[in-house]
Amino acid sequence: MTIKEQLFDEIESTPEDLLQKTLDFLRLLKTKPTTNQINTTVTTVSHPAQSTGRSLLEHLKTIGNWEGDDLEECLEIVRTTRSQAKFDQPNPFDM
Template structure:
């Protein structure tokens, strides 16, 4: 059986709550994949170096990040609200 066929079999017996998380994860992976390929195309042999970030360097980096484009902000927020869990604190605060 192919991976796709195995996934389809699993989907048939999976509850909707898990399927919602799975869908979100698949979308994340698909979004992440082109970015990973792009980085390797730009600098295939560049070694990874550790950089000590400062407030100034982080602000400079923000200038290189694109702005929000698209009309799916409302859909994204609805997905966040639908899939996030409620925090539960059922232990004593050790700092009190």
């Protein structure tokens, strides 16, 4: 019997509330980064650029000013298309 078949057999006799927790956990596992991804991230983060306040200010001087007439249009698009954050849903991972 395959693992998938064993899971189906267990699902048949599992209460609904436990199925919900199992589904949440499975989704968490599927989105969790792999060990290889974690090692890559740690390696990348372990050598940050040595920026100073002065170097950041010098960089800002090279960026320049906003040029164009579409700033208000861009801001309006952002305001009308962004989604509202909802914090009224219970966290499925709180036990």
